[in-house]
Amino acid sequence: MKGLKIIVLAKQVPDTRNVGKDAMKADGTVNRAALPAIFNPEDLNALEQALRVKDQIPGATVSILTMGPGRAAEIIREGLFRGADNGYLLTDRAFAGSDTLATSYALACAIKALGGADLIICGRQAIDGDTAQVGPQVAEKLGLPQITYAEEVLEVTTKSVKVRRRLDNGVETVEGALPMLITVNGSAAPCRPRNAYLLQKYKRAVTVTERQEASNDYIELYHDRPYLNIVEMGVKDIDARLEDLGLPGSPTKVKKIENVVFQTKEAKILGPSDANIEGLMIELLSNHTLG
Amino acid sequence: MNNIFVYCESEQGVVADVSLELCTKARKLANQLKCKLEAVVIGTRLKGVEKQLFPFGVDVVHIAEGDALEPYTTLPHTAILVKLFQEEKPQIALMGATVIGRDLGPRVSSALHSGLTADCTSLEIGDHEEKKSNTVYKNLLYQIRPAFGGNIIATIINPDCRPQMATVREGVMKKEVFSETHKGEVKNIDVSKYVTPQDLVVKVLERHTEKSKVNIKTSPIIVSGGYGVGSREGFQQLFELASVIGAEVGASRAAVDAGFADHDRQIGQTGVTVRPKLYIACGISGQVQHTAGMQESSMIISINNDPEAPINKIADYVILGDVSDVVAKMIKYYKKNSK
Known part of the structure; x- marks a missing residue:
């Protein structure tokens, strides 16, 4: 039986869920440096579904593809520690300023350059943009059908897949032929933790750039253990039209950014005494806010 | 040509609230731009569906009816919209930021190479000057949305590509009848010319829908709890207060993530947007992600x-x-x- 080829699309994102006091500067703007960079949460849900398919289908492989700056290799290592087979970092200055459409185009070109896939699985959306657009747009660029908001891959063969997906008001089960792109919802099973053996095996997995920046102590390691090489891909490797990448390839432009600053208005401050609460309730009742 | 199009979701011939909210907003934009408002409905049991839409100021209703079109699957709806938009060349296309709209919108925008902005909280018309090329763009759609976890508000424009596409969540725009007597035109779409058998490769095998038991969106009073409530038991007391004063119970994302309350009660950027007359925030610190969904409440305690x-x-x-x-x-x- 031919092995199933699975590509997981993942993104390194600033952890916007934990925006604490120090994450906002005095002028009310976001202090990006104070936010840790993490594996986009729903992409981890996606990785878990991919690994479950791999567990079921002999010879299936899971590759992680991420587009981002050099340090995004961190999430590829994270994926390797959890069970992915290999990873590809798509990085190039030409991608800077990409909106979702230009991002999708670059990812689709990279997937083609990697020889395509039977299943492409990604998170529903990334927490820094919350757009949920890249998955469906990659599918469209590759001419593949899509199943979004997936909660569980129920059945999979080398030819078809059956998936339970979330709706606004319920769930449904859908089935379709491979190749297919699936986006996974945050309500799906969490990703399995790092595996101690894989952590040892892949702890020195690096990209070429990272290897050049590091000391040469382990240089022979990368000859003997080719799986430690995280492949870096740039524009020249993916046969993409330059005008469809980055800022020029992005139909949407940001006209204006406003930082959210709370407007202060006069609030009446009350202590929790019985008299205060009773007074407030009487006031709300008398002006018909309550009752 | 160059009108505003709203993709209307429907179930068994009933148009979704979010779509009527969008029509309400789109009617105002159309008046400002002096163009027509057109709606597209794709599904089954659509006979007479235009009667639901005309009062919201819709001038043309495009109807695509077929058994294979409901329940919704991505490809046939995409095929219809893409071809229709290529023929009609709308300047603006809107859809709900629902599971359907967020599945369909990106697919259509990719096929047409047009920009799409997800989850807009405000839509306005305005001009834009491109200083580098010294070009002035008149009457663009300003697509305004929170980003970066709600810490910034971005205004997005699509200067060159059409249609300018945006999705909007349910409850963000107000649903208001434009005129009970407004009448428009119906155009039936010949589905066989738009949808190919290859578009029907994904099949819905089974579907369980439930009417949402919780309706925080329409409740005039909301008692809402945050992480500071401390536990699911703590929320029981909020339910007690709510039942006494005739309110619904809402929750912040932190409270939902902690398991204190169910997801269908979540208020904020990633939950529902509410504007009750009274909002009682209990143990909610008030991150922007939360306040984005409730700051228009008439009174906040x-x-x-x-x-x-x-x-x-x-x-x-x-x-x-x-x-x-x-x-x-x-x-x-x-x-x-x-x-």
Whole structure:
């Protein structure tokens, strides 16, 4: 039986869920440096579904593809520690300023350059943009059908897949032929933790750039253990039209950014005494806010 | 040509609220742009569906009816919209930021190479000057949305590509009848010319829908709890207050993530947007992600033991104290004085 080829699309994102006091500067703007960079949460849900398919289908492989700056290799290592087979970092200055459409185009070109896939699985959306657009747009660029908001891959063969997906008001089960792109919802099973053996095996997995920046102590390691090489891909490797990448390839432009600053208005401050609460309730009742 | 199109979701011939909200907004934009408002409905049992849409100011209703078109699957709906948009060349296309709209919108925008902005909280018409090329773009759609976890508000434009596409969540725009007597035109789409058998490769095998039991969106009073409520048991007291004063219970994302409340009660950027006449925020610190979904409440009472909690800045009343103590007193004194 031919092995199933699975590509997981993942993104390194600033952890916007934990925006604490120090994450906002005095002028009310976001202090990006104070936010840790993490594996986009729903992409981890996606990785878990991919690994479950791999567990079921002999010879299936899971590759992680991420587009981002050099340090995004961190999430590829994270994926390797959890069970992915290999990873590809798509990085190039030409991608800077990409909106979702230009991002999708670059990812689709990279997937083609990697020889395509039977299943492409990604998170529903990334927490820094919350757009949920890249998955469906990659599918469209590759001419593949899509199943979004997936909660569980129920059945999979080398030819078809059956998936339970979330709706606004319920769930449904859908089935379709491979190749297919699936986006996974945050309500799906969490990703399995790092595996101690894989952590040892892949702890020195690096990209070429990272290897050049590091000391040469382990240089022979990368000859003997080719799986430690995280492949870096740039524009020249993916046969993409330059005008469809980055800022020029992005139909949407940001006209204006406003930082959210709370407007202060006069609030009446009350202590929790019985008299205060009773007074407030009487006031709300008398002006018909309550009752 | 160059009209505004709204993709209308329907189930068994009933148009979804979010689509009517969008029509309401789109009618205003169309008046401003002096163009027509057109709606597209794709599904089954659509005979007479235009009667639901005309009162919202729709001038043309495109109807695509077929058994294979409902329940919704991605490809046939995409095929119809893409071809229709290529023929009709709308300047603006709107859809709900629902599971359907967020599945369909990106697919259509990719096929047409047009820009799409997800989850807009405001749509306006305005001009844009491109300084580099010294070009002035008139009457663009300003697509305004929170980004970066709600910490910034971005205004997005699509200067060159059409249609300018945007999705909007349910409850963000108001649904208002434009005119009971407004009449428009119906255009039936010949589905066989738009949808190929290859578009039907994904099949819906089974579907369980449930009417949402919780309806926080329409409740005039909301008692909402945050992480500061401390536990699921703590939320029980909020339910008690809610039942006494005739309110629904909402929750912040932190409370939902912690398992104190169910997801269908979540208020904020990633939950529902509400604008009740009274919002009682219990133990909610008030991150922007949350306040984005409730700051238009007519009156806000914050119960918090942290005087510095951000939510206090938008509150009308701040009760500094322990949530369970204050809520117990509210129940007691409401009962005492409401009779």
